[in-house]
Amino acid sequence: MKTITFKQKKTSSIALEFDELIPDEIYTWGESDFNKYEVPIGNSRFPLTDYFDIKVEGEAESPDEVKMIINGDLNRVKYIGCKMSGGEILCNSSVDLHVGAEMSGGTIIVDGNAAAHAGREMSGGYLEIKGNTKEFTGASYIGEWRGMTGGEIIVHGNAGKQCGECLSGGKITVLGNCDILAGIHMSKGVMEIQGDVNRWPGGQMKNGTIVINGKLGRLLEGFVFDEVVDNPDIEGKVYDGRFIKYTGDIGLNGKGTLLINADVNRDKLGEYGESDDEYTSIREYRNL
Amino acid sequence: MAYEEPITDYDEIVENCTCAFCGCNCDDLDYLVKDGHVVGVRHACRLGASKIMEDMDQRLIVPMVRDDNGELKEVDWDTALDKAAEYIANSIRPVMYGWSETSTECMKEGLALGEYIGAVLDNQATICHGPSLQAVQNAGYPIQTLGEVQNRADVCVYSGSNAMNSHPRHLARYSVFCRGFFRSRGRFDRTVVTMDPKFTDTAKMSDKWIGFEQNGDYGFYNAIRAVLKGKELSQDVISGIPKEDIYELVEEMKNAEFGVLFFGLGLTHTLSKQRNIDIAIKMVQDLNKFSKWGLTPMRGHFNVNGFNIFMAFETGFPFGVDFARGYARYVLGETNTIDLLTRGEPDVFLVIAADPGAHFPNKANQHLAKIPVIQIDIHWGPSTELADVVLPGSFIGVECGGTSYRMDGVLIFMKKAIDKPETCRDDEWIVRELKERVMKLRKEPNVAPEYIPNPAAQ
Known part of the structure; x- marks a missing residue:
């Protein structure tokens, strides 16, 4: 096992790009290799050792045996763990854009917040963000219809706009709240949101499942009420409680599933059953 | 509006000039020229005419460089160009912004x-139309030319766009009031719908106003x-x-013979941004199952579309293209620009034919005040106050020729009508000199x- 510890010496106003410093590339590197390496900053490259003290301990035969620990203020360090396929990266700070983007394996743990595009188009591995994330978590790049296709993202805080955009596999769990259009254009996979959702989750979704445990602001007309289900089982995980199940987005003939907690969203139940016998069971439930 | 006497005191008329104001690029203007200046414009809207009859008090005439006391001092072209080139050559994160009011x-x-x-x-x-x-890129571009709109469209929908104020001749020349081959009675053959939270001037002249809530x-x-x-x-x-209004609107849209959706910043810059346009494009695609429908973004500057078309052709990306790593990136x-400036990254900013000092958020302008700014423009504006080097360019479509792209992507040549001031240079010449x-x-x-x-990792 090789442990590479980065200790920040100074920060830069122009972001450092760490896409080349991933376990796949550096598992054979010793301290002398890091001393020679120049990191891209803007249109130039500067010695990495101007910005970080690097300590290498142990040996590694493959990227999986590498553990990178990055200490310091990483708010201007972007592309951390971008395209990595194995190993572990631990960031002891908030990080800049593109953390874990296009990663296919390994683990990244961010002990802070992440800027936009965290875990974009990742196909495998595990990304844990202990703070909040900004826009496009686990989403797709512009012009691409497939976002995250595999792996798992856990956000302990809140997620920004269009979290899980074009989600095509894997799982995103947000323990806090989500901003608008969570899971827009989703075609596969599972999104679990423990907190509230501002409005319009699952816009134009084709397939997949979104589970919302908190309060839902607004629901799109493209979702059709299906039934009220108790303790739904989604890919082996049972969610306790009663959930209102919708199918949509019918604007796209979508067959996606949207489950929202019935106890928290009693007003949504009230939208049905007022005049139509089809929703008697819901009315009965509401009267309980 | 006060009556204005027609202008009769002019030397010559330059016919069939192209307006250098908005994305309509009206190419039927006549300039009335006296003593080498445009003193009147026929056929243009008030916005276009006031721009073309430029105010010489505000015209940037000679190159300037900011001295150690923070004052802009007039210098010769070589000094100004050398200073600007030095800033650019030594920069790590240069940004070159603008381009929408200059030639391709x-x-x-x-x-x-x-x-x-x-x-x-x-x-x-x-x-502006970045979200569009x-x-x-995601949903496609079901566009048509404005000529098709003029000749065929019987339903025109303006969404988040107040064309009566922003593009005054759009309705008269291309979409609503004009007579076309299949719309011989002009306005009487067309239905106009405005979708806007505000009861705008465009809504006032529409047959139907859909005043949905803001961000809705x-x-x-x-x-x-x-x-x-x-x-x-x-x-x-x-x-x-x-919901009854929505059913009625959908029926009207389905029954159109040729429908067009014109959308502006009211759609691109509300809550869902690019996803608003995404779903509007999808709606137009759905409508094409019932009738013929297209859409056109209401582009603002006369060549803003040109830069996007040019960059997409050359690099694959329409705007915000980063060459820092030696290849084109666009995220x-x-x-x-706004993201870069608010993050405090750029160390040199070249602004050409734009006015970020007037339009950018405060935080972005605060960063511009800290770094060298090179301005290539024809008029004194807020950006001049931020600039360290000022290079006076020329007015495309009036003082020099050039090509531009109309809002529907039609290429238009803008011809020269008068000579530029002796001390000014063409934008193209200035940028080429800087490059060299x-x-x-x-x-x-x-x-x-x-x-x-x-x-070892291979």
């Missing part, structure tokens, strides 16, 4: 310079798509609009060298 020929020189020095090239789309361009665009368009798929709406009111929120001087200072392209991957 000038953009060609700008791209060569930007690629050489590893700059970010961006235009006003970053603060992102949506077009996405939910409203989603409801239209649901109705087009045959769904009964479950909510009585969607985004502030009663939403990372390589756009930067190349003398830097023998090799200033981009991050290519990374050689770890052979």
Whole structure:
């Protein structure tokens, strides 16, 4: 096992790009290799050792045996763990854009917040963000219809706009709240949101499942009420409680599933059953 | 409005000139010229005419460089160009912004310079129709020319656009009031619908006003798509609009012979941004199952579309293109001017034919005040107050010729009508000179060298 510890010496106003410093590339590197390496900053490259003290301990035969620990203020360090396929990266700070983007394996743990595009188009591995994330978590790049296709993202805080955009596999769990259009254009996979959702989750979704445990602001007309289900089982995980199940987005003939907690969203139940016998069971439930 | 006497005191009329104001690029203007100045404009709207009859008090005439006391001092062209080239050649994160009010020929020189020095090239789309361009990349572009609209359209929908104020001749020349081959009675043959939270001047002259609530665009368009798929709406009111009104609107749109959706910043810059345009494009695609429909973004500056078309053709990306690593990159929120400035990254800012001092957020302008700013423009404006080097350019379509792209993507040549002031230079010449001087200072392209991957990892 090789442990590479980065200790920040100074920060830069122009972001450092760490896409080349991933376990796949550096598992054979010793301290002398890091001393020679120049990191891209803007249109130039500067010695990495101007910005970080690097300590290498142990040996590694493959990227999986590498553990990178990055200490310091990483708010201007972007592309951390971008395209990595194995190993572990631990960031002891908030990080800049593109953390874990296009990663296919390994683990990244961010002990802070992440800027936009965290875990974009990742196909495998595990990304844990202990703070909040900004826009496009686990989403797709512009012009691409497939976002995250595999792996798992856990956000302990809140997620920004269009979290899980074009989600095509894997799982995103947000323990806090989500901003608008969570899971827009989703075609596969599972999104679990423990907190509230501002409005319009699952816009134009084709397939997949979104589970919302908190309060839902607004629901799109493209979702059709299906039934009220108790303790739904989604890919082996049972969610306790009663959930209102919708199918949509019918604007796209979508067959996606949207489950929202019935106890928290009693007003949504009230939208049905007022005049139509089809929703008697819901009315009965509401009267309980 | 006070009556204005017609202008009769002029030397000559220059016919069939093209307006250099908005994306309509009206190419039927006549300039009345006296003593080498345009003193009157026929056929133009008031916005276009007031721009073309430029106020010489505000005209930038000679190059200027800011001295140690912070004052702009007049200098000769060589001094100003050398100073600007020095700033650019020594920069690590240069941004070259603007381009929307200059010619496509000038953009060609700008791209060569930007690629050489590893700059970010961006235009006003970053603060206006950028979301439209992102949506077009995802959902396609069901566009038609404005000529088709004039001759065929019987339903014109303006969404988030107050064309009566922003593009005054759009309705008269291309869409609503004009007579066309299949619309011989002009306005009487057309139905106009305005979708806007405000009861705008365009709404006042429309047959129907859909005043959905602010930021309710996405939910409203989603409801239209649901109705087009045959769904009964479950909510009585969607985004502030009663469901009966939505059914009626959908019927009207389905029964159109040729419908067009014109959309403006009211759609691109509300809550869901590019996803508003995405769903509008999808709605137009759905409508094409019933009738013929198209859409056109209401582009603002006369060549803002030109920069996007030019850059997409040359680099694959329409705006916010970053050459820092030696190849083109374009990432939403990372390589756009506003994001870069608010993050405090750029160390040199070249602004050409734009006025960020007037339009950018405070935080972005605060950063501009800290770094060297090079301005290429024809008029004194807030950006001049931020500039360290000022290079007076020329007025495309009036003082020099050039090509531009209309809002529907039609290429238009803008001819020269009068001579530029003696001390001014063409934008194209200025950017080419800058490029050549930067190349003398830097023998090799200033981009991050290519990374050689770890052979053991291969």
